[in-house]
Amino acid sequence: MSFTEVLLMMFGAILVENFIFSKFYGCCPFLGVSEKPGTALGMGMAVTFVMTISSAVTWAVYYLLLKPFGLEYLKTVAFILVIAALVQFIEMFLRKFVPALYSAMGIFLPLITTNCAVLGAALVNIQNGYDFIGSVCYGFAAAIGFTLAIVIFAGLRSRIDYDAAPRAFRGFPLTLIAAGLLAMAFAGFSGVNFS
Amino acid sequence: MQILTPILILAGLGLVFGIVLAVASKAFAVEVDERVPAVTDVLPGANCGGCGYSGCAALAEAIVKGEAKPNACTVGGNEVAEAIGKIMGISVEKTVRKRAQVMCSGTCDLTTSKYIYEGAHDCIAAAKLGGGDKACANGCVGLGTCADACPFEAITVENGVAAVDYHKCRGCGVCVATCPKHVIELIPYDSAHWIGCKSAEKGAVTRKVCEVGCIGCRLCEKNCEYGAVKVEGSLAVIDYEKCVDCGVCVEKCPRHIIWSAKSQGDGLTITCEVLKNK
Known part of the structure; x- marks a missing residue:
């Protein structure tokens, strides 16, 4: 892939095909860890970190191990295995060598082990036939899109908390409505097409 | 024969990751002062932040390091302070609830x-x-x-x-x-x-x-x-x-x-x- 292609692909992954609003990947952290902008950012950072590395590793596993043996159909189960082991490994590594980073996003890492956004990025990489650089960039950009969405949403939620909404709407109902409105705002990007 | 390759590859992947993780858990083991979890267990666990630390675990770490006093938890009061004093092996001043x-x-x-x-x-x-x-x-x-x-x-x-x-x-x-x-x-x-x-x-x-x-x-x-x-x-x-x-x-x-x-x-x-x- 050329440099321009990669750049456009990344722009598309962040805004046009946002993981949460267009593909519905990673909805559980989007609703679960978006109460405060600070924790949302921590979660976003952890997802970005893991998704970039896992994109690289799953690409290698697919093209160097599964494809030569004609086992493409095993990719989903193999990727789950790879990602779970990878996240555990990263957690141990960070705890030993980068304690500052570990204390910043350590509690989020176990949550990401089975995060569908991470698995989704790995599968989309294969589906779209990206090369190694393309896969890593796509994983990174999709995670940035995820971070953008979850941080904006956390900001919205912290404002909603102070509104005197009707009792029946307080809490989760209003959160879902706000998520819907935010998704509609992001739908404005859906017409953007570079090809 | 055809079914053997995928089984071997998946099992091999699992085995390799298992071994790598087992080795990593030994190689990257972080030494934790065993008093920290002991003190954390004694604290109320409400994570209220009243002590000025982010939660009970953070306070426990600070107490073990000597940065915080054993009676820093106002919520637990004297009972908790005494229990912490026992773990740390020091005497504790009484606090007023x-x-x-x-x-x-x-x-x-x-x-x-x-x-x-x-x-x-x-x-x-x-x-x-x-x-x-x-x-x-x-x-x-x-x-x-x-x-x-x-x-x-x-x-x-x-x-x-x-x-x-x-x-x-x-x-x-x-x-x-x-x-x-x-x-x-x-x-x-x-x-x-x-x-x-x-x-x-x-x-x-x-x-x-x-x-x-x-x-x-x-x-x-x-x-x-x-x-x-x-x-x-x-x-x-x-x-x-x-x-x-x-x-x-x-x-x-x-x-x-x-x-x-x-x-x-x-x-x-x-x-x-x-x-x-x-």
Whole structure:
């Protein structure tokens, strides 16, 4: 892939095909860890970190191990295995060598082990036939899109908390409505097409 | 034969990752002081942040490192402090259990409001608009930001003034730090008397905005045998080291602003007669 292609692909992954609003990947952290902008950012950072590395590793596993043996159909189960082991490994590594980073996003890492956004990025990489650089960039950009969405949403939620909404709407109902409105705002990007 | 390759590859992947993780867990093992989890277990585990650390685990780490005192947890009180002292092998000073008390009696029917507030349902936001809608500059805003902040759900807002449930209050002080009006104070848990007013204004001004506010008439100060009540500026303040809970000031106060509670079972309860007089 050329440099321009990669750049456009990344722009598309962040805004046009946002993981949460267009593909519905990673909805559980989007609703679960978006109460405060600070924790949302921590979660976003952890997802970005893991998704970039896992994109690289799953690409290698697919093209160097599964494809030569004609086992493409095993990719989903193999990727789950790879990602779970990878996240555990990263957690141990960070705890030993980068304690500052570990204390910043350590509690989020176990949550990401089975995060569908991470698995989704790995599968989309294969589906779209990206090369190694393309896969890593796509994983990174999709995670940035995820971070953008979850941080904006956390900001919205912290404002909603102070509104005197009707009792029946307080809490989760209003959160879902706000998520819907935010998704509609992001739908404005859906017409953007570079090809 | 065809089924053997995928089985071998998947099993091989699993085996390789298993071995790598097993090796990594040994190679990257972080030495943890075993006193940290022990202290964490003893702490209440409410993660209220009243001690100034982000949670009970963070406080436990600080105590083991010697950065925090073993009695830093106000919620746990003496029992927890002693248990921590045992783990750490040091003696611990006793602390007095405290409770939060809202120093305001200006309910909706007793105070006037400056304007009709329709903004965000939050005391901090309201206090930024000319100090809130209550005419009294020091009174409880009554939108319940302290109630939201309380990790023990001990605070409710009743008729425009926050009230603390003494059975639930653990004295962590989160509400004290949250209140934009600084109208909540921590007082010794067993003390049965407090001044239900924080007005720093002169008596004439207080009289205009609130039917029950302290006017600084000094009747309580004159009648207290123990010198425990002092009027500072134009507001009576109780010195809890001297107060013996005799209750004379409650009777003498012409504004009925000094509150009295009685001990009942494991906590304090406000008596019905007092509530009727307010």
